[in-house]
Amino acid sequence: MAVDKRENFNGKQEDSEILYGRHTVLTILQSNKEVNKLFLQKGIAGKQITDILKLVKQRGIVYQEVPKNKLDELSQGENHQGVIITVAPYHYQSIEDSFALASQRQEDPFLLILDEIVDPHNLGSILRTADATGVHGIIIPKRRSVGLTGVVAKISTGAIEHIPVIRVTNLAQTIDQLKSRGLWIFATDMEGEDMRQWNSQGPIALVIGNEGKGVSPLLKQKCDGIVTIPMHGHVQSLNASVAASVLMYEVARDRIPIR
Numbered sequence: 001m002a003v004d005k006r007e008n009f010n011g012k013q014e015d016s017e018i019l020y021g022r023h024t025v026l027t028i029l030q031s032n033k034e035v036n037k038l039f040l041q042k043g044i045a046g047k048q049i050t051d052i053l054k055l056v057k058q059r060g061i062v063y064q065e066v067p068k069n070k071l072d073e074l075s076q077g078e079n080h081q082g083v084i085i086t087v088a089p090y091h092y093q094s095i096e097d098s099f100a101l102a103s104q105r106q107e108d109p110f111l112l113i114l115d116e117i118v119d120p121h122n123l124g125s126i127l128r129t130a131d132a133t134g135v136h137g138i139i140i141p142k143r144r145s146v147g148l149t150g151v152v153a154k155i156s157t158g159a160i161e162h163i164p165v166i167r168v169t170n171l172a173q174t175i176d177q178l179k180s181r182g183l184w185i186f187a188t189d190m191e192g193e194d195m196r197q198w199n200s201q202g203p204i205a206l207v208i209g210n211e212g213k214g215v216s217p218l219l220k221q222k223c224d225g226i227v228t229i230p231m232h233g234h235v236q237s238l239n240a241s242v243a244a245s246v247l248m249y250e251v252a253r254d255r256i257p258i259r
């Protein structure tokens with residue numbers, strides 16, 4: 001778990017997750033997440049800043065106005081848009097939480113298994129689409145994978161608050177466990193069944209591979225099928241988060257009613 005133990009501006013050590021960006025901060029303030037403190041760039045203004053300050057005051061959250069260079073330092077040079085919030089660290093959830101979410105929504109479970117995704121931008125972006133497409137949980141391995149960090153939270157634009165993220169020690173065993181609970185598990189790869197012929201109905205999990213190596217041969221072997229997004233041009237594969245998004249929407253096609 002990405003926990004920052006750094007000094008706050010009063011010189012105290014804090015156990016906090018540091019998040020930044022106006023949309024992320026607003027989403028956090030609108031959720032039930034436990035907030036430690038808000039840091040605001042001196043002289044900054046705008047509609048979202050006004051909304052942020054309104055919520056901060058309503059919730060009685062401590063805030064401090066600081067020069068821009070302090071925010072640059074806290075966000076380690078990331079684009080903070082003049083606002084940083086420190087929150088209690090992210091808690092990983094369990095597979096049971098995902099099943100509970102599916103049953104609460106009266107839907108067949110729809111899970112993602114990320115086989116060693118290492119780029120926080122990919123994880124953040126996958127979370128964002130997962131929220132939009134009704135995914136009930138994202139399973140990641142404890143080792144050789146990016147976890148829930150401030151960058152992931154920012155890129156997810158708040159989706160991190162709504163999707164259970166589960167960390168497991170062994171993805172192969174987890175696949176066995178999910179199969180025994182009735183899920184169909186599909187690896188995704190450039191050589192498999194064309195997604196347009198794929199039956200994605202029922203309880204399923206999709207395995208998305210590492211940015212360089214793809215889905216490991218062991219996991220592929222364990223899957224019930226392999227799904228492919230047709231590649232009609234010159235490049236061999238899509239970016240992992242883009243491929244995940246296309247396939248999540250393919251699953252959502254039959255699940256999300258047309259309004």
Ligand SMILES: C[S@@+](CC[C@H](N)C(=O)[O-])C[C@H]1O[C@@H](n2cnc3c(N)ncnc32)[C@H](O)[C@@H]1O
Pocket residue numbers: 188189190207208209210211212213214215227228229230231236237238239240241243244
């Ligand atoms: C950048 S690709 C990995 C490419 C890697 N060199 C390989 O040979 O597998 C990362 C992941 O995105 C997904 N992906 C990318 N393009 C895909 C496609 N055309 N069809 C299905 N999945 C794809 C797969 O999960 C893949 O493991």
